Amino acid sequence: GYRPQGKYKKKTLIMSADSPVLRFVKLSSKAYAPIKGSNKAAGFDLKSAYNYIIPSRGKELVKTDLKIDLPEGCYGRVAPRSGLAWLNHIDVGAGVIDADYRGNVGVVLFNHGPEDFMVKEGDRIAQLICERILYPSLQEVESIDVTNRGSGGFGSTGV
Numbered sequence: 001g002y003r004p005q006g007k008y009k010k011k012t013l014i015m016s017a018d019s020p021v022l023r024f025v026k027l028s029s030k031a032y033a034p035i036k037g038s039n040k041a042a043g044f045d046l047k048s049a050y051n052y053i054i055p056s057r058g059k060e061l062v063k064t065d066l067k068i069d070l071p072e073g074c075y076g077r078v079a080p081r082s083g084l085a086w087l088n089h090i091d092v093g094a095g096v097i098d099a100d101y102r103g104n105v106g107v108v109l110f111n112h113g114p115e116d117f118m119v120k121e122g123d124r125i126a127q128l129i130c131e132r133i134l135y136p137s138l139q140e141v142e143s144i145d146v147t148n149r150g151s152g153g154f155g156s157t158g159v
Helices: 082-088
Strands: 023-026 044-047 052-054 059-063 066-069 074-079 090-093 106-111 117-119 124-132
Touching: 052 059, 052 106, 082 090, 106 117, 106 124
Parallel strands: none
Antiparallel strands: 023 066, 044 124, 052 117, 059 106, 074 124, 090 106
16 A cells, blocks of 8 residues: 555644743843753653752752743643653652742652762753643542542551
8 A cells, every 4th residue: 555755654743822932031141941851751850950969878968040920720840851860869858839939949869879969050950741630629528538549658558
């Protein structure tokens, strides 16, 4: 049968007027716009606005000099970059940005490695993922449904 040029047909994404938008403000000339590593990347790469040294087995709050306005119905999840985690033992902590937060986006980086780790201005340090969120109301009750698992906690379903 007939096959078009190339292995796959390219799909074109047409953005409608109601497509979600992540708005941001640069707080300084050192700030970098969030950027996607590929069209289908789950998150936007965040870059450091400054130089830092994260001590071995230590942590640092790395500033992006960005303020963000998340799409309606979303919160921001700041997640590790796989390359930093695998190659350099760098992990991200405190990774939730509430929809109403309007301060400088900072990223807590933990260095689990045996050597100090240098972050240079412009380095990609984490990824920002916009995730849908529900805001449930609270209801105190006398009991909750029983499940097969019950109260089995850490490790109770196997390793």
